Amino acid sequence: MADLPLDSAPTLPAAGGAREYVRIENVTKRFGDVTAVDDVSLSVMKGEIFCLLGGSGCGKTTLLRMLAGFETPTSGRILIDGQDMAGTPPYERPVNMMFQSYALFPHMTVEKNVAFGLEQERLARPEIERRVGEMLEIVRLGEFARRKPHQLSGGQRQRVALARALVKRPKLLLLDEPLGALDRKLREHTQFELLGLQQQLGVTFIVVTHDQEEAMTLATRIGVMDRGGIVQVGRPSEVYEFPQSRFVADFIGSVNLFEGRLVEDEPDHVRIRCAELAHLVHVDHGISSAPDATVWVAIRPEKIELSRERPAGDQNIERGVVRDVAYLGDASVYLVQLDGGRSVRVRLPNVERHASDRVARDEAVWIRWHPSSPVVLTQ
Amino acid sequence: MTSRGWFRNGALALGLVFLYVPILSMMVFSFNHSRLVTVWDAANSPTLKWYGELFASEQLLGAAWLSVRIAAMAATGAVVLGTLAGLVLARFGAFRGRALLSGLATAPLVMPEVITGLSLLLLFVALEQLTGWPEGRGVLTITIAHVTFALAYVTVVVQSRLAGFDDSLEEAALDLGARPATVFLRITLPLILPAVASGWLLAFTLSWDDVVISQFVAGPGASTLPMVVFSKVRLGVSPDVNALATLVVLAVATGVLGATAWSRRRERRLAREQRAARGGGR
Known part of the structure; x- marks a missing residue:
């Protein structure tokens, strides 16, 4: 790429x-x-x-x-x-467009659908046939050339729509x-x-x-x-x-957002006090914001660690109880309710096959994140 | 059988009797030997005597042929204009005068026929006095009059067909480089063809059937079949009219059955294809 x-x-x-x-x-x-x-x-x-x-x-x-x-x-x-x-x-x-509905012409065969655009350019018949044939090979629909759209599966129709748009080069x-x-x-x-x-x-x-x-x-x-x-x-x-x-943070993927205020603003790190968190949030990069402004701390669920014992250190650590576990196969999402009442999503890959070692519902846990993980947002 | 079943069958029987007994009795009497329509001449019936007389009658046959010609011309004219009107109403959005066009195009549906007939007659007379055209009343004026009212039916049929039509098909054709005229001829028209065809049949039937409006705008020497039948019956029902009516009923029944079967088959296929093309038919 x-x-x-x-x-x-x-x-x-x-x-x-x-x-x-x-x-x-x-x-x-x-x-x-x-x-x-x-x-x-x-x-x-x-x-x-x-x-x-x-x-x-x-x-x-x-x-x-x-x-x-x-x-x-x-x-x-x-x-x-x-x-x-x-x-x-x-x-x-x-410009050519591929429609959401595909908009294949229902009364024409696959071949005719793909040829339609070229016919509008008044190309010679043999040229049209050659290019349609080529394009149908590219999208692997050669053998379906004489079918009508309703005789195709969803995936095949999608490829006809693509071929019809691309054949015009x-x-x-x-x-x-x-x-x-x-x-x-x-x-x-x-x-x-x-x-x-x-x-x-x-x-x-x-x-x-x-x-x-x-x-x-x-x-x-x-x-x-x-x-x-x-x-x-x-x-x-x-x-x-x-x-x-x-x-954007919320629309793309899943995110935990905390509202807070800057209490320490240095070029190489900041500390933020959030009402919903017991400890200060330490971020290891500077941000550009007016002092004392309201900011939001965004932390992705997969960037939070979960443990039964209290991790070392005294920042970016919170205590809570697991309220729910959603098992997704490759990963599990834990809903941890912090002491302050706020719930946080934590996503952990299911590395081990057996469930016995995993944190279960109603267990008391600690969560922690790396100082580079939070994104500080001002809008 | 449940009581509901009896009720349903009874209602069906009553309905059929109500609709078809008059027609059937007319058909039966067309084979009657007697000149008196109400007296069944058991000794000499059934007979094809009146069918023979019918085919010897220049007047009836000529009128029938004229009616077919007028109906075909009027239906064709109405389909061309009605399709265009339906297209404009369904596709061109909210343009200035849309409500007026829509109202005028469908007015003949609700207008009493006498009014339509009279106003057309006045128009033709005034036009002739002003421009010399159309010269007198006859086939031309009847055809124009029939186009006028049949147009309304075609417009409605085509418009409702276009309302259920996926716009993106036309957009896709434009996107692939087709000019609007090509889009109409190669995409829109083939897909609304069933509606256009049934509009034509409807217009044909309406024209074939019409007496009132024709009476107003017809001239000497141009009498359609319904007009001739009507005037004959006024002098007393003659059995050759029964014979004629029987033939017409048979022809119409055959036509309607054929058209229904054809359009139902095509309709089903198109619906399947459109559903499939929308990508939802998995």
């Missing part, structure tokens, strides 16, 4: 030869009184898989539809490969919840297929999804959306480990 810029303002010449391909400038879209997309600016590099991640109604699909040309921005500009797309209808854009492919309709096993499999195809064909992908797992595995970068705006852009690991707001 190419190393792409982490910067959320990647209009600067990027490292590694990446070139800006799509540029969204201050785009706003209103439907009556409702602002679906609110002043979004974004750059997507050539060859990138960019995921727009957000809950339903956050504006991600509207943004995608504006790229495809089905909606017109109320204000702002969209540039694809340097060309302003204002006034360019969907059928003249160098678009520079940019828009995917709306590409794996949404597939069951779990098939999703995992298809995810890797999609990645393989993307690299093989060198197409830029913009994927819309509400599923953070899908975004994490597919994306080179993720843009987290909330209420019509982009709240953070970054690589999957950045967005997960360095969320910039409580919304």
Whole structure:
């Protein structure tokens, strides 16, 4: 995977030869009184898989539809490969879209579905047949060419939709919840297929999804959306480990949040007093915040240790009782109620096979985390 | 059998009797030898005498042929205009004048036929005085009048079909580079074809059936079959009308059964395909 810029303002010449391909400038879209997309600016590099991640109604699909040309921005500009797309209808854009519903033409065979786009380019019959054949081989549907969509399984239909969009050799492919309709096993499999195809064909992908797992595995970068705006852009690991707001920390993965106040603010560490915690939270990096401001400490469940004996030291340690254990197979999530009353989620991998050694419900335990684990958030 | 079963069967029998006894009695009397429609001539019946007379009657056969021609033309015209109107109403969102168009397109559904007929007659007369067209009343004016009211039915049928239609199919076609006209011809039209076909059949039947509006806008020498039958019956029912009606009923029954079977099969297939294409049919 190419190393792409982490910067959320990647209009600067990027490292590694990446070139800006799509540029969204201050785009706003209103439907009556409702602002679906609110002043979004974004750059997507050539060859990138960019995921727009957000809950339903956050504006991600509207943004995608504006790229495809089905909606017109109320204000702002969209540039694809340097060309302003204002006034360019969907059928003249160098963009193809894979619909959430797949939108396969029910009255046409797989072959005809895939050929439809090429027929619009008025290519010669033999050329169309050759390219359709090739594309069906790539998505491994050669033997299903003469079937109708209703004779295919969900996964096969998804691949027809993909083939139909890719056969046009678009520079940019828009995917709306590409794996949404597939069951779990098939999703995992298809995810890797999609990645393989993307690299093989060198197409830029913009994927819309509400599923953070899908975004994490597919994306080179993720843009987290909330209420019509982009709240953070970054690589999957950045967005997960360095969320910039409580919304992002909470939306991506699971997190324990504690409200507190800075009591010691040094360039190389800070201490935070949280009302719900018995001890100070010690963080081994400085933060930029006004002194005495309210901050939030975010700690991921998998970054907390659990033990029956009190660990050494007197910071980042809390005492509590296990109230519930959720066994997930590969890991277990423990709900620990602290002495102050607050519950904390702790996730531990199930390293040993036998349950006898594991901490059980109603046991008194200690939790502890490393000073580098907490993320301190100011918004 | 339970009492509910008896009730159900009784209701069914009553319904069938109510609907079909008049038609059946007419069919039976078409084989009667007697000229008096109400007297069964047991000695010489059944006979095909009146069918013979029917096929010798230039007037009835000519009117029947004219009616078929008018119905076919009117149905075709109504389908073209009605499909366009249905498409505009279902697809073009809230444009200026949409409510007006919707109201006008469906007005003939509720307008008394006498009013429709009279207003069309006044329009044709005024038009002829102003522009010289249409020249007198006849086949052309009857066809136009039939298009006017059949259009409403086609519009409703097509519009409701489009309402249950997945928009993203059209968007996908646009996205793949098809211009709007191509999208209509290759995606929308094939998928609404059952509605268009049943709209055509409906329009054909309505036109074939119409007396009131035709009376207003017909001219000398252009009498449709229902008009001829109507005027014949006014002079006393003659048994060749029974024979004619029997043939019409048989033709219509065959047509309706065939069309129902065809559209049901196609409908079922399309529903399956659409469900599948939406990705939910696992």
